[in-house]
Amino acid sequence: MTLKKTLTFLFCLVSVSVFAQDWNKKKCAVVLTYDDALNVHLDKVVPALDSLKLKGTFYLTAAAGPFTKRLPEWKKVAANKHELANHTLFHPCDGSQPGRSFVTADYDLATYSVRRITDEIKMTNAALEALDGKKERTFAYPCGDTKVAGVSYVDGIKGELVAARGVQGVYVQNKPTTDLYNVGSFMINGQTGDELIAMVKKAMETNSMIVFLFHGVGGEHSLNVSLEAHRKLLQFLKKNEKDIWTTTFIEAAKHMKTTASAKK
Template sequence: MGCSEGSRQAKDLPVLEKREYFRWPEGKRAAISLTFDDARHTQVTNGIPLLDEYDTKATFYVSLGNLEERIDAWKAAAAGGHEIGSHTLTHPCSGNFSFIGYDRALEDYTLDAMRSELVESNATIERLLDVRVVSFAYPCGQKYVGRGRNLKSYVPLVAEHFLSGRGWMDEWANDPAFCDMAQLMAMELDGKDFEQAKQVIDRTLANGGWLVFCGHEIADDGRQTTRMATLRALCEYARDPANGIWLDTVEAITRHIHKQRSGAAG
């Protein structure tokens, strides 16, 4: 399913003069998006059935090798309303990471090489799953190519090709009246119990923000793992109307923010 680049660009949105000018739909107090990286196999075996139990849609930024190994399951996830986003073609990060070969080191990338990564990743996902890709997550949360005096940000490329770009290991939620859609802040969900997650949720509710959680594996416990018990409790809490939370995909919330901020400028 194709689309024009213009329909999925993270255009420079107006910033609202006051935070209180922004409104979440249906009187909600804040928003949460659940996002997961790399198309880990436990996401389709454990995570998606749990999310579906609560009629909760998440955003999955997929790595293509893992995607193709479980292609039927990912087709079903996409058909069921979960969002599929891009995580580049080859997951380039700093060459300082031992799991990154020098051929995938951002220090040796160029903007042209990264543009090719983004375009080819989108085309491959769209061909395999028949979806439109509008959301991106920076591998390792890193947003540069090159090194030293030749270092350049590839955030403008992400803004050109996607409605949003999500970071990693940030420390706060997003202010929907102000945030840069090409540099959304995301907080780690892996390894946390629900009480730890709820502290962040409560702070987001107090500020009317948009909390983007990020995880990897989904299981009872383990390295880089969002705990099943935490995910279940989070879904139950966010689905309780008394708590005033809009729980939805990155794309859905991004489009609402676009509408609110573009409308305010009109």
């Protein structure tokens, strides 16, 4: 082998090594998130994850009935290393936006104050800490809204949270410039198992992280995916775990912070 070919070979090896380091020595990262504290998450999703020893992130609305009425079960979910994450106390959204007829006057971000939403997020953190004993927490913006009466509340909550999930459908790169307080995710509604798997394969090809945003799984929400499609995705993740890092949102965010510091 000539010197030039040897150097090219070594360069490729180093590039692959660095490439693989981005996601815990895997080709990509997958984060499974589930919003709104639904009964189906406890009844269907958690058993499905546990059967394959996969972990999920549950963005919980603390005033929701399936949360307040099933606290011991959510405590068990946390004890099994799933992430209990903050999705506010009452799930307020901006009713001034198009298609928001479901927003009630009492919980309309268009008439909130930054103090009110911040206090509700802090209260939800306290409720979750009572279950899992943890002080570090991540957050998901209800309806993807980051403003209160037209004013951003993002800076006001950074001190309370490790990271936050948005709703823009993008594959996330592990770069120091990635905004960890508005990480993109793909909202799932009606996709087949093959379509979900194809999304993961794209993350593998691009050395990216994909964050799935689920609501209903087998029902209970207008945004829904079938149990079969969800199961097929989980089985693919398990089968390919040598190449895919399936992790919680908080662990992914911490990893990105660590690697970002190392790259500086």
